Amino acid sequence: MVSRGFGLLGRSTLPEGAGLIIRPCNSVITFFMRFPIDVLFVDAHGQVVHLIHALRPWRTSKMVRGSKYVVELPAGVLRATETALGDAIEIVPA
Structure with missing residues (x-):
């Protein structure tokens, strides 16, 4: 299990078919990451409320209201x- 504070830090890739779930969470910071990621923001009912395609390293997302x-x-x-x-x-x- 990857801790919330470190997330994907230190990894050079995220393998195909893999992902990381962070909860509770309503924003993302990609400081010190080495690769872009796609990001889904999901509410308490499992509905996608915001998404980001290929968020690059050294970026921050906005805070997404309703994201759990x-x-x-x-x-x-x-x-x-x-x-x-x-x-x-x-x-x-899994």
């Missing part, structure tokens, strides 16, 4: 899966 957790994914996943605002997200334990 964030899913960080490899850049390109949101476009490949055609994920959109309002989509329902189900987190299934």
Whole structure:
């Protein structure tokens, strides 16, 4: 398990099919990261309330009202899966 404070810091990539769920969370900071990520902001009902494509290192997102957790994914996943605002997200334990 990756701690919330360190997230993806120190990693050189995020493997295909992998992601990081951070909760509670309503904003993202990519300081010290080495690669861009796609970001989903999800409310308490599992609905996508905001998304960011390929957020680059050394950036911050806005604070997203209503977001209860964030899913960080490899850049390109949101476009490949055609994920959109309002989509329902189900987190299934591995």
